[in-house]
Every structure is written in C-alpha cells, then in structure tokens.
Amino acid sequence: SVAAHGADGTLFAAVGAGLVLSFGLPVVAFGLLGWLTRLDATNRAAIAAHYGSISIVTFVAATSLLTARGVEAEGFMVAVAAAMEAPAIVSALWLIARQGQGGQMDAALWREILLNGSIVLLVGAFAIGAVTGQPGMDQISAFILAPFQGVLCLFLLDMGLVAGRGLRAARGQVTAGAVAFGIVMPMVGSVFGLGMGLLIGLSPGGVALMMVLSASASYIAVPAAMRVALPQADPSISLTLSLGVTFPFNLTLGIPMYLSIAQTLTGPA
Amino acid sequence: SVAAHGADGTLFAAVGAGLVLSFGLPVVAFGLLGWLTRLDATNRAAIAAHYGSISIVTFVAATSLLTARGVEAEGFMVAVAAAMEAPAIVSALWLIARQGQGGQMDAALWREILLNGSIVLLVGAFAIGAVTGQPGMDQISAFILAPFQGVLCLFLLDMGLVAGRGLRAARGQVTAGAVAFGIVMPMVGSVFGLGMGLLIGLSPGGVALMMVLSASASYIAVPAAMRVALPQADPSISLTLSLGVTFPFNLTLGIPMYLSIAQTLTGPA
Amino acid sequence: SVAAHGADGTLFAAVGAGLVLSFGLPVVAFGLLGWLTRLDATNRAAIAAHYGSISIVTFVAATSLLTARGVEAEGFMVAVAAAMEAPAIVSALWLIARQGQGGQMDAALWREILLNGSIVLLVGAFAIGAVTGQPGMDQISAFILAPFQGVLCLFLLDMGLVAGRGLRAARGQVTAGAVAFGIVMPMVGSVFGLGMGLLIGLSPGGVALMMVLSASASYIAVPAAMRVALPQADPSISLTLSLGVTFPFNLTLGIPMYLSIAQTLTGPA
Amino acid sequence: MMQTHRAKRVEIVIEAPLQSRLTAALHKAGVTGYTILPVLGGSGRSGDWTRDGQVGRAGMVAVICILRPDRLDTLLDAAFAVVNPHIGVVTVTDCDVLRAERF
Amino acid sequence: MMQTHRAKRVEIVIEAPLQSRLTAALHKAGVTGYTILPVLGGSGRSGDWTRDGQVGRAGMVAVICILRPDRLDTLLDAAFAVVNPHIGVVTVTDCDVLRAERF
Amino acid sequence: MMQTHRAKRVEIVIEAPLQSRLTAALHKAGVTGYTILPVLGGSGRSGDWTRDGQVGRAGMVAVICILRPDRLDTLLDAAFAVVNPHIGVVTVTDCDVLRAERF
C-alpha cells in the first residue's frame, strides 16, 4: 500500500492535513456548540476536543467496509489517524485559556498525550512496515487491523449498554440541541475531510478515510486527558455525545455515506 | 437475508415459534430431570430455565459453521435467538409457584430480563438492519456476528478451565443421571426445534438454527436471573450442566448432527 | 491435516523432538547468558526456563502467516507446542539444584505445570480433532486458531505499552549483553529446531513451526511458575527479555526468516 | 496537621446480580456515596468459587460506603433488607476522612 | 439498632501464582471464609509494577478474611508459612460484622 | 503469638487518569509502598457511573498505602495536593502489620 502508491510526497501531505484538521475542527465544534446549545465554555471546549480527535474503532470499521467493497486506500492512512489523536486536545485548552479560565496542562499530560498508547502502537506499526518494506506493512496491518475486528465486537457488545447508560447519566444537560450537534458535527467534519482529501489527490478510499477520521469523535484517549486537564467539565455529556450519538451514527449511516460521496467526487479513478 | 427471502410472514412465525419453545421446553426439562435425577423442585426449575433459554455463543458457532459450509439461513434468526432468551425464566418461576414455593419476582427482575443487554443488542442490530434495508443487515451482521468469533475464543480459552472447575465444585450433586440429562436434553430440545422449523417452512439453515437454539442452554443471562429469583437453587449444578456438559457437547457433536438432520429432512431445497 | 498426512509415526517423533528441545534449550541458554552477561545463577536459570518454553501467540502468528502464504503444515504441531511448554521449567530447576541452591518444587507446582490451562486446552482440542477425524480438526482449529487472532490483538494492543514499561522497570539489570541474548538466543534456538525438523522429515511448514517454537520464549506460563519455584529471581529481567525483546523480534523479523530458511532447506517439497 | 473527621467504612460483599438492587436501596435511604470493587473469587458456607471463565453478571462484588457514624443504622437497615436472603458478608470499620464536607 | 459482633479483617496482598497455595493453607487451618480481589499494580521494596498488558496468572491479588478474633493467630500462622519467602503485605484491622452466626 | 506493629491504612479513591500523578507524588514524598485496586463503578456528589463498556484509562482506581503512623502526615499532604481539585475520597484506618521491617 505505501510503497505500491510510490507516494512519499502524498504521505507527508496527508499527515500534515490530518494535523491541520485535528487543530482546526475543535474551533468549528466550539462555535457550532455555542449556536446549538447553552453549555458553558468549559464543557464546549471538552466536547470540541473529542470531535477534533478520532475514534480508532470507527477508522477500523471503515477500513473493513472498504476491503469488503474492494475499494483500495493508501496504507499510510494508519499514520494519519495516529497524528490526528492529540492536537485537538491542545487546541481545546487554547480555546479555554483564551476565555481566561485555566486548564491544567503539565509536562506529564504532554508526555501522556504524545506517548498515548495507541499512537505508539500505530506509529510503531507504520515504522515497522516502512522498515520491512511493502510485505511487512501488509503483515503488520494483518496483525493490527484485522484482529481489531475482534476488539470491535467487545466494544459493540458493551456499546449498546454504555450508550444507554451514558444518556441516562447525563439526563438534564443532553438537550435536543446537543444531540443535533452529535449528528451535524460529524457531517460538517466530513466535508472538511473531503476538501483536504481532494486537495492532496488521495485515492477514493483515502478520501473516504480522511472524511471518516474528521467525522469520528474520540471516546477513549481524549476523555482521559480531559479528566486531567479540564476537571470542571462534566464527562458524561461529552461521552454521551461521542459514544452514544456520533459513534452509532457513523457506524450505521455515516461511513456508507462518506464512501459514496468520496467515490462520486473523485470520479472514475 | 430478511428482504431477500421476502418472508415477513415467516419472520413473525419463527419468532412466535421461538417464544413457544422457550416457554415450553422448561416443562419438558423439569419432567426429564424428575425422571433422571433426585434433585429437589427448586434446582430442577433453575436447571429447566437454563435449557429453555439459549446460548448466544453456540448460536454464533452454528452460524459460522453454516457459512463455512455455504448453507444459507434466514437473517432474522438473530431475532428468534433474542426472543428465546427470557420466556424460559418466567416459565421456570411458574413451575416453582405451582409447587407452592415462592420465587422472588419483582419489577426490577422483569426489567432486567426484558432489557437484558444481549436482547437489546440483538434486537437493536435487527432493527437497524430492517431500517437500512438489506445491505444494512449484512453490514450489521458482519459487525455483530463475524467479530463474535473473537469473543468465542475468549470463552474457549477459559471454557476448558471453567468447565473443569465447575464439575469439581458441584461434586456431590452432579450425578450420572444429571450428566445424562446434560446430553439427552439438547437432543430432545433439537427435535422440538426441528418440528417447529419444518412446520413454518424455514430453509435448511433456518431449521438447523432453530434446532441449535432449542438444544443450547444459557450460561450467562439465566444464571444471573436465577441468583435473584431462586437464591435457594445451587448455581454450581446448573452451571456445570449447561457450561460443562451441554455447551461442549453442542459445539463438537451437536451442531454438525443437527445440520445434517435438517438438511436431509428439508430435502433438496 | 493429521489424517491427511497419514503420519502417525511423524506425530510421535515430532512430539518427542519437542520434549528434547524443551529440556535441552535451557542448558544452551544458561551457558549463553553466562558468556554474555554477569547475571547470577538464579536469574540465568529463570531466563533459561522462559527460552526453553514457548509463546503460544508467536506460534499462532506463525500459523496465520503460513496460511496467508499458502504453506501447508502438519496439524499436530499444535500438540508439539503444548508438549514444549513445561519441560523447560523442570530443566531450569535442575540447573539450579546442580549449583547447590534450592528451588521450591512441590506437588502443587508439578500439577500446575502439567495441568497448565493452555496445555489442557491445546491437548483437548487435538484430542477432539483426532476423535472426530479430519473435518473435526479443521472445525476445531477454526475455533481455536483463527479466533486466537482476536486475542492476538489484545496482546498487541498492550504489547507496545508493557514492553516499554518492562524495560524501564528492569533499568539496571538489562545490560547490552542481555538484550543481545534476547536477539541471539531465538536464532540459536531456531537452528536446533531446524535440525530436529529436518531429522524427522517434516513438511516445510512443519519445519518452520518447529523453528518458531524453539525460537519463541514464554511470557505467560513460565513467569508464573518461576514466581513459585524461584522467588529470588527478578521477574522483570526475564519478562523484559522474553516480552520486550524476543517477542517483537520474532513477530517482525524472526518468523519470515525462519520460514524462508525452512523452505530453501527442505527443497521443492 | 491535615483536618480529618470520624467516619464509618461499611464493606458489603454481595452477588453481582444483586448490585443494582443494593445501590437502589442505598439511594432510597439517602446514602449516595459508595464505590464498587470487582471480586475474583472467594469461599464461604456455600462453598468456594472463582470468576475464571465466567462472563456477564456472575460472581460477587464488594460495595464500600464511607459515611458519618450517625447515618450507619439507616444504611445497615437498608442494606440488610436486600442482602439477608442471599449469601455474602457485611463488615463495619472505624475510620477517618479528609474533606468531611463531601459526606 | 442492628446486632453486630467484634471481628478481625485480615488483608493479605500476595502474588497471583501463590493464591491457590494460600487458600489451600487457609482451608487446612479451618478458615473457609475469604474474598479475593484483583490488583491492578503496586510498588514495594522489589520496585513498582503494573498488570497492563499481562495475561494469565501475573501480578498480585488481595485476599480478605473476616474471622472471629480468637481464630486470628491460627490464620496468621497458616498464612505466614506460605507468604514469608515471597513479596507482599499482611494487615489486620478491627471490625464489626452482621450475621455473626456465619463466622 | 505473631509479632505485629501499629500502622495506618490509607485508602484513596481517585480517577484512573490521575493514578500516575498520585503515585509519582507518593514516590517523591518517600512513600514507595502502595497497592492499586480496580474499581467497577460508584456514586458521589458528581452522580453515579459504571465502567461497563468503557475501555482505556476510564473510571476510578483505589490506591491502598500501609505505612508507619509517623509518616501519615507526609503522605496526606502529598496526596491532597494531587487529589484536591478532583473528585474522590481519602480514608485513614488504624491497623497492624506483620514483617514491620518492610515499612
């Protein structure tokens, strides 16, 4: 996949685009939340961090749909996913600092975000792939991506439960406006992803994955970072939106929609 | 699968048959236990509830064998499995009440049985499939059923251990008669499932799955409900039979046997 | 696979070879450690036990690479893996006893090593396969081996984390010489495995798996046995080497290397 | 010296399927502070057991409540009503807490 | 007021592979009531560790025994024989129990 | 009779993401003995929650420190600095330990 596309230039452009999206989307989300809900700045910043970041499970579900439909995607999208995990947290803390309220950023949190387990895993997998050349990458992705399906079911086995429970726990605060955000923001994000994907000239599969990464919201790495950096934010609202609304939406309606849009707009590649 | 078979009528007939089997089989099991063992009424009712209900792992193992052998089965069998999980518990409590001993049924237990995680998951998966039409169902079943294989190995990884431990813990009470029940009851149940499957006119795969559901015994949902409703019953006997005897029996000899019977009796469909 | 190769003789020869390797390799490892590091006898014996034994995950990863490359391997290699798990522990304790320091061997430890969960599982799976004949073995291996991939990802999901942490915890003791051992010993072990495989006349896939088993080091079963039998040994050194150095080495560079060596030396089988 | 306040630490080991009934009874009795720990296995009059290989709501859990000494009886009455027909243990220990205003 | 009885709460943190040896020794000493809690990680004289990414019988477990004060010495002797050559901690706390007839 | 020594058992329930900050603060304060237990769920002033279906560093953990009574204040000061801005509970119980030389 990497070597096959002989696209070293595209690789760095794609990772760069991922960083821009992860830094930028929280600002979009922060504004959209201000318009759709009456949540305070701290909660809006915490939710924005979730939506600037990515959900690895959504990314894996999308790759398995692509393979099921025989659609090719650049192998380095794994690295773009890894790159998009952390920046959103930084830009959310910047949004809060601008409002005069302090978020607790310390060296430990920086190390944690950058050394975040999944980043190390994905970047490590990519590095090994690059070192051992094309076959290595396939072999690694067979290890990393295919078995993820198994993990996927553990999430789904519980998803039905946790989503329900999250909604109840957040009772009051999850207003109709917030739920609307949980559905509108992924679509808004996917449009930005589409733009970036077309700009760099990725394959239809690559553009689809860029849309999926922008549309997906984190519910593992970012919630943990928010508990450390923004303790005043109510974790159950952001978890209810990213896990209870956006995750199921992307899995059922979102991913097929983004794929068909990507295929029509990139023409008969 | 659902739409493809254009068999809305068969769907409701199959779910109805599942309910009848789940309500009825505990009575058969209660009687067979009375004949084969000297266990008291409370323990017989608790065991009967396990065998009227179903084991999702056995169902998933059967579906993967069907796909491996290229045998088609109706997509809605997922919903039949969900429907067969709870009724057996109610009919076991009715069997006990008839004997004058009270089981503790309260609103919370009702909610728990009906809202049981796996029912919500399976019915939810089915509903999404129905809403998004045929492709949705495939996509969902690819998520729900295929990844279950991963979970299957976690069970098997431990099954060897827990089955052994369960047998030792139940020492005294697990007599030869009880073990015989653990092997005879699945076969008796599969005959009732065969009858229902042929009556509704399901495909060979559908009939086989109806036999598997009737033959399988719950070891996750029902044991939990019994601890609440029938605390006097000894949990280690029913767990030893359903998990230590019937589950391995179905997985190795049962499933292939039910499939060949279903294929011969439904003729060259 | 078993029946197909009609090689009952080879089966017992292969299991016998596995036992010899598992008893013998700790002596090689003990000596190599004496040459490469200044670790005391207790730590050298504990590490030697890890490298005489096997890693089931490495074995499963190798089988999935073989299937991906369409290379056939004898079905009974599963039993050889099971046979190679325990003997290394006994020979490590013998090495220590020879040095006049007592390791605590008691009946419970013997029972635990022999009844070790994974041995029971693998031998059980093999027995069921033998009883139900060829199809049974495939069906079982589809349950046991394929789903293991799911478990594999749980390991890999954490491997990146634990390897890092293990290395830090063992700070002082993990010298360059020890790390060199973690890379040299698997290759030395694979040569012994190659010799045994060729001696018995296994298929290219069989020889490759014999090399992988000899090259792999345990990080689940043996560490637990060492905590009971050799409490004075520092667990973090052996875990860092077997899990942090040898496991990733085998997964990325080792397995492909052993396969190509096996294919070239067994000629156009 | 850090300011601490006398309190009671109640530890209730019950079967997992009863967890939601016990916590509902605690909430009804006005006890809204508790922590639930998982349990691997155990032994008692009903024999020994282990969670190895069991999935879902199986085995037991340990519910820990820290509360003011004067609320102890309310809690024990509420807990006893739920726990009594079932297997399990209820223990009370004296302890001191920081940030007393949270209890 | 709920009837309670004085008792001792013994908490033994030991390595997972030793769990079956300790519980066997407890049963032999007539102590058949205990609860086993899982442990995520810890630190002591032998350095710090975490269960992250470890599978099988790795890391440590916490064994909690509630028993009558007059049985304490029997338990401590039995436990000490198993635990002493290995790393870990043994703590004893005074407590009160309900349903004393179960101890 | 087994020789035991007076000690304090400090139980700190904090959010999982803060675990490494608390243990780092303990090490800096010279407290190198602690055990970390997983938590399934709980309830407090910030409402109730459960780990069902959550993965990664979510939910809370219970950190147990056994230490000599004269070291208690050092530990409480170090722990309070990390825990105070966040949700959670800190409890102190009197206890006795074996093998006192390990503390």
Ligand SMILES: Nc1ncnc2c1ncn2[C@@H]1O[C@H](COP(=O)(O)O)[C@@H](O)[C@H]1O
């Ligand atoms: N003395 C005890 N100390 C600690 N845990 C106990 C004790 N007795 C019972 N338990 C726990 O409660 C469960 C049921 O015990 P029982 O009600 O005696 O059957 C046991 O499996 C243990 O987990």
Ligand SMILES: Nc1ncnc2c1ncn2[C@@H]1O[C@H](COP(=O)(O)O)[C@@H](O)[C@H]1O
């Ligand atoms: N003072 C302590 N408080 C709580 N747990 C401890 C203490 N000391 C040791 N432990 C536990 O026992 C394990 C081994 O400690 P050690 O025997 O000191 O190497 C540690 O990893 C902790 O899990």
Ligand SMILES: Nc1ncnc2c1ncn2[C@@H]1O[C@H](COP(=O)(O)O)[C@@H](O)[C@H]1O
């Ligand atoms: N009184 C209490 N007893 C036991 N655990 C508590 C108590 N209060 C709070 N907790 C734990 O601390 C978490 C946060 O509580 P809070 O700081 O009150 O929001 C709860 O979810 C519980 O896990």
Ligand code: NA
């Ligand atoms: Na995103």
Ligand code: NA
């Ligand atoms: Na059934």
Ligand code: NA
């Ligand atoms: Na080896």
